Amino acid sequence: MVYYGQVIPSSSPPTFHWEVHLLTGFSRYYSKTDLCPAYAIAVALHPNMKLAYFHEEWAAKPDWIAGAVESIDHRWHESYRGYSTAHADERVVEEQEAGVEEGYPLSRWDRKRLALNQDNENVDMMGRFQQDPPLKERVTDVIQYWFGKSMDSHWRDLAKMALDYLTIPAMSAEPERVFSAAKLSLSDRRCRMGDDAVEALECLKSWQRDGLIAASRQDVKAMEDMPHALCQEDPE
Amino acid sequence: MATTKNAIAHLRSKHHVGPNGIITAGTSTYQQTIEKGFGQTGPRIVFNIDVFKDLLLQWIVQMNVSFHVCEDTTFRSLCSYLAACQPDYSGVYRALPQSGHAIKCYVLTWYDAMRQEVMLQLHATHTKIHFSFDMWSGPNRRAYQAIVAHWMAHDGQLHAVLLSLHRFKGSHSGVNQAEHLWCTITDYGIEPFVGMFNVDNASNNDTALATLAQHLQAGGFPSFDPVSARLRCFGHVLNLAVKAIIWGADIEAFEVDMNAAQDELAELLEWRRKGPMGKLHNILTCILKTQQRRDEFTNVVRRLYPTETVHTVFVGNITRWSSDYESILRAFRLREAIEDYVRTAIRQNRNGERDIRNDNGLVHDELLPEDWAFLLCVKDILAPFKEWTLRLQVRYSNGCVADILPAMDELLVHLEDLKVQFAEEPHLLTMINNGWSIMDK
Numbered sequence: 001m002v003y004y005g006q007v008i009p010s011s012s013p014p015t016f017h018w019e020v021h022l023l024t025g026f027s028r029y030y031s032k033t034d035l036c037p038a039y040a041i042a043v044a045l046h047p048n049m050k051l052a053y054f055h056e057e058w059a060a061k062p063d064w065i066a067g068a069v070e071s072i073d074h075r076w077h078e079s080y081r082g083y084s085t086a087h088a089d090e091r092v093v094e095e096q097e098a099g100v101e102e103g104y105p106l107s108r109w110d111r112k113r114l115a116l117n118q119d120n121e122n123v124d125m126m127g128r129f130q131q132d133p134p135l136k137e138r139v140t141d142v143i144q145y146w147f148g149k150s151m152d153s154h155w156r157d158l159a160k161m162a163l164d165y166l167t168i169p170a171m172s173a174e175p176e177r178v179f180s181a182a183k184l185s186l187s188d189r190r191c192r193m194g195d196d197a198v199e200a201l202e203c204l205k206s207w208q209r210d211g212l213i214a215a216s217r218q219d220v221k222a223m224e225d226m227p228h229a230l231c232q233e234d235p236e
Numbered sequence: 237m238a239t240t241k242n243a244i245a246h247l248r249s250k251h252h253v254g255p256n257g258i259i260t261a262g263t264s265t266y267q268q269t270i271e272k273g274f275g276q277t278g279p280r281i282v283f284n285i286d287v288f289k290d291l292l293l294q295w296i297v298q299m300n301v302s303f304h305v306c307e308d309t310t311f312r313s314l315c316s317y318l319a320a321c322q323p324d325y326s327g328v329y330r331a332l333p334q335s336g337h338a339i340k341c342y343v344l345t346w347y348d349a350m351r352q353e354v355m356l357q358l359h360a361t362h363t364k365i366h367f368s369f370d371m372w373s374g375p376n377r378r379a380y381q382a383i384v385a386h387w388m389a390h391d392g393q394l395h396a397v398l399l400s401l402h403r404f405k406g407s408h409s410g411v412n413q414a415e416h417l418w419c420t421i422t423d424y425g426i427e428p429f430v431g432m433f434n435v436d437n438a439s440n441n442d443t444a445l446a447t448l449a450q451h452l453q454a455g456g457f458p459s460f461d462p463v464s465a466r467l468r469c470f471g472h473v474l475n476l477a478v479k480a481i482i483w484g485a486d487i488e489a490f491e492v493d494m495n496a497a498q499d500e501l502a503e504l505l506e507w508r509r510k511g512p513m514g515k516l517h518n519i520l521t522c523i524l525k526t527q528q529r530r531d532e533f534t535n536v537v538r539r540l541y542p543t544e545t546v547h548t549v550f551v552g553n554i555t556r557w558s559s560d561y562e563s564i565l566r567a568f569r570l571r572e573a574i575e576d577y578v579r580t581a582i583r584q585n586r587n588g589e590r591d592i593r594n595d596n597g598l599v600h601d602e603l604l605p606e607d608w609a610f611l612l613c614v615k616d617i618l619a620p621f622k623e624w625t626l627r628l629q630v631r632y633s634n635g636c637v638a639d640i641l642p643a644m645d646e647l648l649v650h651l652e653d654l655k656v657q658f659a660e661e662p663h664l665l666t667m668i669n670n671g672w673s674i675m676d677k
Contacts, residue, residue, distance in 0.1 A: 036463070036466060037464055039637060039640050042637040042638035042641075043638050046638040049638065053642070142638060143394065144392060147388070150362075163363045163388060165637065167364075169635060170434070170639060170640055171469050171470050172370060172434045172469035172472070174368050174398075175369060175382040175384055178382045179370075182374060183375060184300045186375050186376055187375075195403035198374075198401060198403070199403075200344050203398050203401065204346065204347055205298060205398075206384075207354060207397050209298075210397045213350050
């Protein structure tokens with residue numbers, strides 16, 4: 001698929017060579033986004049956009065739309081559709097465990113419903129998702145939207161695909177943040193710090209900030225949970 | 237903040253230490269508050285050396301405290317005071333490491349333990365694990381490679397953490413970068429979860445991913461496609477587009493010219509060639525060059541805008557996103573002060589009151605009304621770029637990939653509209669086209 005590749009202005013002023021710019025630059029960017037289907041997949045799985053976005057915004061370029069649809073379908077069928085059926089054993093066990101844990105053993109109805117869901121895997125949920133027009137109400141947190149759906153066995157495969165793609169960072173700003181933080185610890189007086197210490201410090205800093213590692217000790221937690229009443233000014 | 241408060245609360249509740257010293261148990265109304273808060277059987281926190289060490293390390297790591305803090309007598313006095321006040325705390329002093337080296341060992345041990353914990357969390361990912369990585373020269377003149385992982389955990393929590401900050405020796409070639417990338421991935425055992433890579437536009441990143449693909453293939457993961465797994469940092473693309481609009485399509489060639497410009501005068505002339513944007517750049521650089529000039533400019537601002545809260549201008553730099561745009565915005569906010577400053581400088585120059593050698597250039601850099609009109613257009617051209625940069629950063633801290641195509645489409649429509657609008661303005665038209673052309677880098 002070639003995005004914007006055909007945009008060659010016919011009535012451009014000859015002095016500014018912008019046909020050249022368009023050909024060498026712009027279409028190249030789009031051909032690069034084209035090489036990476038993640039951009040189009042993320043749009044197609046956004047409940048406020050879906051494939052409808054392409055049909056509307058790229059209406060003048062049917063070949064791009066075809067290209068986008070093709071690469072999305074390819075990914076869906078190749079890697080995601082039927083993913084949970086392939087892992088069905090795990091899944092049934094999982095669901096049974098979930099049911100038992102909550103104190104609700106599976107009833108006959110539950111089991112029937114589970115079987116029905118397995119039949120439903122023959123329905124192309126990507127097709128189903130794209131059938132409905134984009135949601136009118138704005139989904140502000142698209143990742144939580146799909147996370148919610150990933151609990152539903154109907155949507156599980158599509159939600160897996162959506163989450164795999166929508167969690168891709170759009171910018172590589174995070175390494176820059178790491179460098180800003182490292183600059184602070186490598187101050188003038190600490191320039192000779194060993195490489196192992198630098199790595200340990202910055203990793204620990206990053207893990208703590210992210211909340212990935214937390215103060216897990218009971219007494220530290222208890223201290224943090226202390227009632228705020230105790231922080232009042234001393235009445236004396 | 238909360239921790240400090242909690243610590244105070246802890247001192248009060250457990251050790252009955254208030255701001256005025258020890259609170260006598262039983263007679264204090266404060267004691268009653270504690271009992272109300274906790275009941276008689278509230279949690280009792282006993283001093284534990286390991287907890288103390290953990291908290292000490294967390295503080296040292298988070299606040300970039302020198303490992304040698306524990307050798308510092310004032311810090312040790314602080315700790316001995318706590319120990320002296322309460323027999324319970326006597327362990328503090330014993331627990332306090334004697335040397336910076338000991339702290340370093342603690343940090344390394346803690347790191348090894350936490351690495352295992354992070355590994356477990358990575359293995360329990362709900363999604364593929366995506367990566368961003370980049371190279372950096374530290375203030376110690378060493379090169380480092382940072383590798384950051386992005387994923388969603390089973391509880392729906394998004395994570396973005398540093399996996400490795402590796403001292404990089406040798407050439408920064410893609411092949412070398414891939415070696416360490418692969419080491420990190422195998423160290424954490426996350427080969428099966430490798431997802432996408434968001435890196436900047438350097439072409440050695442292509443090589444890095446191609447090499448990584450070979451490693452993955454050899455390791456039994458053949459489905460990794462280095463081309464479709466590579467995303468380009470969108471902030472970087474926006475930044476380059478803005479640079480191209482302002483400074484010309486061939487921004488990199490221009491930077492080379494700048495470096496080649498031997499003396500200051502050549503540099504000034506070089507910037508001036510870029511039209512009103514160049515003039516503005518020269519004026520701002522001139523104002524910011526020395527502390528005296530900055531003060532002088534601030535005085536002008538104070539005189540002209542008594543209620544203004546910002547008193548200085550700044551110059552955009554090559555790498556920071558939207559900094560040129562911010563620089564223009566600020567210039568418009570302080571436009572009269574800039575005009576006043578330049579007029580005064582030129583007048584004084586003519587009368588021989590100033591150091592001619594330094595300020596001579598301003599004569600040619602005075603911004604005429606048509607220059608300001610031009611800058612206003614530039615501001616309008618750039619505004620949506622700034623807006624998208626912000627929008628992408630706000631959504632999730634690293635942006636959402638679903639926003640990229642809509643952003644591209646919107647910005648291109650914006651540039652199209654401007655082309656019609658400025659059809660009669662050859663210079664602006666060139667700028668717009670330059671922005672267009674750079675979208676690929």
